[in-house]
Amino acid sequence: MSHLKITSLSFMMFFTIFCNNQLNDNESRAQYLFDNLMCPVCDGQTISESQSQLSKNMRDIVRIKLDEGLTNEEILQYFQSKYGTSILSNPPKSGFYFTVWLVPIIVLPIIFLGLLFLIKTFTNTQKDY
Amino acid sequence: MALLGTLCITISFILSLYSILGSLISINLKTEGLKISARWSSYLTFPVISIGIFLLVYSFVTHDFSIKYVYNHSNLLMEPIYTWVAIYAGNEGSLLYISTVISLGSLLSIKSLQKKIPESVPHITIIMMGILSFFLGVMLFLADPFSLLEFQVQDGRGINPLLKHPGMFTHPPLLMAGLATISIPFAITTGMLISGNYTDKGTEFIRVTTLIIWLMLGIGLLLGSWWAYTILGWGGYWAWDPIENVGLMPWLVLTALIHSLIVQRRRGMFRLWNLVLINIAFVLSQFGMFINRGGPVVSVHSFAASTLGYIFLTFMILSIIFPLIIFLWKYSELLNSRKIDSFLSKESSFLINNFLLLAITFVTLWGLVFPLFSELFGKEPVTVGTPYYNSVNGPLLLILILLMSIGPILPWKEGSTKSFIRSIKFPFATSVFCMIICLVFLSNNFLAVLAFSSVSLVFATILQEWIIGTRNRIKHFKENIIIAFIKLLNGNRTKHGGYIVHLSILMLAMGIIGTNFYQIKADHVLLKNKLFNFQNYQIELTSIETKNFADRIERVAKFNIYKNQSSEQTNNSKKITELEGSNALYPSFNMASVRAGIHSTIIEDLYIVPSEFLGDDKLLIRISINPFISWLWFAGPIFFLGAIFTLWPRTEKH
Numbered sequence: 001m002s003h004l005k006i007t008s009l010s011f012m013m014f015f016t017i018f019c020n021n022q023l024n025d026n027e028s029r030a031q032y033l034f035d036n037l038m039c040p041v042c043d044g045q046t047i048s049e050s051q052s053q054l055s056k057n058m059r060d061i062v063r064i065k066l067d068e069g070l071t072n073e074e075i076l077q078y079f080q081s082k083y084g085t086s087i088l089s090n091p092p093k094s095g096f097y098f099t100v101w102l103v104p105i106i107v108l109p110i111i112f113l114g115l116l117f118l119i120k121t122f123t124n125t126q127k128d129y
Numbered sequence: 130m131a132l133l134g135t136l137c138i139t140i141s142f143i144l145s146l147y148s149i150l151g152s153l154i155s156i157n158l159k160t161e162g163l164k165i166s167a168r169w170s171s172y173l174t175f176p177v178i179s180i181g182i183f184l185l186v187y188s189f190v191t192h193d194f195s196i197k198y199v200y201n202h203s204n205l206l207m208e209p210i211y212t213w214v215a216i217y218a219g220n221e222g223s224l225l226y227i228s229t230v231i232s233l234g235s236l237l238s239i240k241s242l243q244k245k246i247p248e249s250v251p252h253i254t255i256i257m258m259g260i261l262s263f264f265l266g267v268m269l270f271l272a273d274p275f276s277l278l279e280f281q282v283q284d285g286r287g288i289n290p291l292l293k294h295p296g297m298f299t300h301p302p303l304l305m306a307g308l309a310t311i312s313i314p315f316a317i318t319t320g321m322l323i324s325g326n327y328t329d330k331g332t333e334f335i336r337v338t339t340l341i342i343w344l345m346l347g348i349g350l351l352l353g354s355w356w357a358y359t360i361l362g363w364g365g366y367w368a369w370d371p372i373e374n375v376g377l378m379p380w381l382v383l384t385a386l387i388h389s390l391i392v393q394r395r396r397g398m399f400r401l402w403n404l405v406l407i408n409i410a411f412v413l414s415q416f417g418m419f420i421n422r423g424g425p426v427v428s429v430h431s432f433a434a435s436t437l438g439y440i441f442l443t444f445m446i447l448s449i450i451f452p453l454i455i456f457l458w459k460y461s462e463l464l465n466s467r468k469i470d471s472f473l474s475k476e477s478s479f480l481i482n483n484f485l486l487l488a489i490t491f492v493t494l495w496g497l498v499f500p501l502f503s504e505l506f507g508k509e510p511v512t513v514g515t516p517y518y519n520s521v522n523g524p525l526l527l528i529l530i531l532l533m534s535i536g537p538i539l540p541w542k543e544g545s546t547k548s549f550i551r552s553i554k555f556p557f558a559t560s561v562f563c564m565i566i567c568l569v570f571l572s573n574n575f576l577a578v579l580a581f582s583s584v585s586l587v588f589a590t591i592l593q594e595w596i597i598g599t600r601n602r603i604k605h606f607k608e609n610i611i612i613a614f615i616k617l618l619n620g621n622r623t624k625h626g627g628y629i630v631h632l633s634i635l636m637l638a639m640g641i642i643g644t645n646f647y648q649i650k651a652d653h654v655l656l657k658n659k660l661f662n663f664q665n666y667q668i669e670l671t672s673i674e675t676k677n678f679a680d681r682i683e684r685v686a687k688f689n690i691y692k693n694q695s696s697e698q699t700n701n702s703k704k705i706t707e708l709e710g711s712n713a714l715y716p717s718f719n720m721a722s723v724r725a726g727i728h729s730t731i732i733e734d735l736y737i738v739p740s741e742f743l744g745d746d747k748l749l750i751r752i753s754i755n756p757f758i759s760w761l762w763f764a765g766p767i768f769f770l771g772a773i774f775t776l777w778p779r780t781e782k783h
Contacts, residue, residue, distance in 0.1 A: 031650040089514030100499045104492045119477050
């Protein structure tokens with residue numbers, strides 16, 4: 001294989017991979033939104049997974065709103081105002097609900113520092129060999 | 130038949146109570162005869178309860194619909210092979226199954242512990258039988274699998290259609306058995322502690338049991354993922370659903386325990402810590418039972434849902450309080466004076482490993498209970514879904530993988546910076562090389578690149594250990610390469626079995642990274658005999674058929690899949706396979722079961738779900754490309770192999 005072929009092939013590979021994320025932009029946004037909305041009548045499924053009629057309708061609404069040119073946040077807000085916060089699969093990062101993110105962020109580093117301190121205090125400083 | 134079945138449960142309930150009482154009295158009065166009889170009655174619970182489960186099987190096979198459980202979970206059409214699944218398909222039957230597993234586990238463990246630590250056996254018996262009698266009591270008074278149907282019927286309701294999958298033959302029983310048998314190490318440590326003989330004599334036995342339980346849970350979880358991937362039709366294998374999480378959490382804690390038990394075995398350290406881990410795992414397993422049987426959180430797959438939630442909640446709270454009291458009472462006996470010699474040692478890397486695994490457990494638990502927590506504060510309940518878990522647990526997992534490369538090359542006691550650098554040189558170079566390759570080809574996501582190169586770092590570390598070890602053997606013993614390698618692995622099974630398991634974890638990681646960062650999903654309306662281009666594939670809908678069965682209406686869509694042969698602008702695409710996806714509607718259950726058409730290769734899966742049938746020649750499909758997902762399923766056998774390799778009993782040569 002000539003150098004030219006190899007180079008062009010690797011370029012093509014690079015571009016196909018690069019382009020994949022650009023393809024069907026509305027489609028991937030729709031999929032993202034499906035994953036972020038819960039099905040109100042199912043137990044713990046997003047509308048992306050659910051087979052219920054309501055989820056199908058909600059998926060259609062998402063597509064219509066996308067075609068109308070709304071942003072992801074606006075569409076999520078629309079559903080939130082209609083069904084309440086529990087419609088979101090991802091707790092909002094504001095107000096009270098921020099604690100869900102905050103607790104791991106605060107608690108884990110504290111425990112980790114505590115652990116390092118513990119290892120330090122328990123480390124033998126007098127070598128017995 | 131029903132009467133006999135209830136009788137079996139009653140007898141084993143009485144036997145377990147007698148065993149508790151007998152052991153209690155024999156401890157206080159030191160009566161040898163009573164001690165033996167109490168022990169034997171604990172053994173006897175197993176054959177008696179086995180007769181019970183046999184009677185339930187018999188009722189299923191003979192279609193005895195006068196028994197409510199049989200009526201609810203089978204019908205005349207059900208193939209006899211599904212009896213196995215039907216046994217644990219509902220609340221009552223799964224309780225019977227769990228009781229059988231616990232009594233078998235206690236029989237095996239008490240019998241072998243009698244030789245090792247006879248002085249603690251009565252105490253262990255009390256705890257084992259206490260747990261068993263709880264399950265038997267619940268069945269006897271609240272959820273008898275043999276209770277009769279109030280009315281006469283000709284046919285049963287049939288088995289839940291979602292359970293008709295090969296994965297269902299092994300996933301639920303393994304997971305339930307794993308959760309139930311965590312009570313064994315718990316009973317052993319607590320029993321030893323109460324009896325005042327907390328020695329290291331039991332450590333090896335605890336390690337082996339923990340490994341077996343951990344293996345069962347791990348394989349059970351993986352099979353569950355496989356089931357979700359093939360039958361639920363989401364294209365997903367893990368949804369961070371509450372029911373999935375309660376199975377994962379004990380597994381994570383047990384993973385931590387397995388590592389820190391190695392330290393206890395090697396260095397006699399971490400005894401107190403291991404006890405705490407066992408107790409946490411036990412409480413989490415009880416938490417799992419509680420969530421599964423009518424807990425307060427919603428889940429996709431609550432098969433055993435019941436109104437028994439509060440009974441199990443009470444038992445869970447007891448399982449927190451009881452060990453805590455024992456722990457505080459016997460605290461002073463647990464302390465030891467061994468100290469860590471250096472920060473740069475295996476001991477401290479195991480501690481950090483434990484921290485990370487517990488951190489993931491904590492994050493998962495916090496996400497699971499947060500909806501309840503927000504309700505407690507009078508807020509509107511909220512859903513905590515995949516984005517939360519992925520964004521918090523993802524980095525923790527990444528650090529854990531990095532630690533997997535550093536931990537194994539650190540020596541016990543004290544390591545020197547110099548030798549550490551020497552052994553990390555080659556793996557580090559490999560991962561940098563991998564990072565460059567990834568950056569060139571997959572530059573769009575730095576996190577994914579980092580993850581891939583961490584995986585390569587661990588892989589290179591293991592490879593290096595094996596290559597150097599084999600080379601040394603060839604040099605010193607003049608063996609050929611294969612024999613040298615086998616003997617190297619055989620020389621330290623715990624260590625090398627662990628490496629094999631690490632390899633399987635790397636494969637899991639590959640699957641997880643691939644699907645999380647590079648999955649492509651789309652919905653599309655297909656018209657018959659018209660080609661649809663999706664990435665490198667071309668999909669053609671060839672037929673839609675509707676088949677009527679006695680219990681379901683099945684709609685099957687067939688596809689031809691073509692793949693573009695080269696990336697150049699030519700149209701020579703080649704047919705690679707035919708796929709079939711179906712959507713079966715079960716009117717009596719008001720339930721749909723969707724099966725995806727999957728074309729699986731090592732690189733990626735093409736996954737097609739027929740989501741809506743819009744007519745005779747029109748179909749809405751959900752199509753996705755899931756990179757590296759098949760690595761998840763290949764990881765299973767390797768995980769199994771590694772664990773078995775570690776467990777395989779050593780033949781004594783001396």
